[in-house]
Amino acid sequence: MDGTEERDPRLNAPDRLPEHVKEVWDEIVATNDLAGTVDRQALEAFCYLVARLRQAQARIEDEGMVVRDSRGKVQPHPALEVERKLADQIRAWGDRFAPLVKPTRKRGYMADATASAIANSPHLQGDAGKKYAGLIAAARTQAWLIDEAQRDSMEALNDAVIKIMPQYIKACSELQITPAALSAGAAPEPPKQDKGVSGGGNVSSFQERANRRRQAG
Known part of the structure; x- marks a missing residue:
């Protein structure tokens, strides 16, 4: 959104969500034409999954893919397993919250x-x-x-x-x-015809009314 469009309030993230989860919520809403029909509880659960996946990925990026345990033995970072499980859960949602079109598309x-x-x-x-x-x-x-x-x-x-x-x-x-x-x-009622004038809305009726106005003037 460019700031000039007023979003449906039903698409606003719940206040209780942490900021990093709200960011995911806003990203999804901005790239998907949900139009207020979204299942908010489902979207909230999905946002938490994405936010946690990003946290795991950030930790791996900062600390590396391997760590040493208490005995000094090198092993895969525990966050790798967390990342894998979260990614599997996110894939299980399919394209439910995937953008319908490119995020950069213009609105019309x-x-x-x-x-x-x-x-x-x-x-x-x-x-x-x-x-x-x-x-x-x-x-x-x-x-x-x-x-x-x-x-x-x-x-x-x-x-x-x-x-x-x-x-x-x-x-x-x-x-x-x-x-x-x-x-x-x-269905809406059709326009009422001018009583006493044949055709109500046809060309001849307009001409008759115009003639009457000229004569009255």
């Missing part, structure tokens, strides 16, 4: 708007939203591609509108984060 309007819409849709949160995980990832990726095309050139943007936008709109509709996805009962 489409990606931010999509993340905000998802974060503010109750049916996409928690356990209920897990079944939409793939579709959510697809919509975010498509939004990012549209942003990238816009940054590239008008030709690239036109190409994205033709090839990517229809898929993006379909994904949003299936996720129910577009007006078109609302149920009939929840």
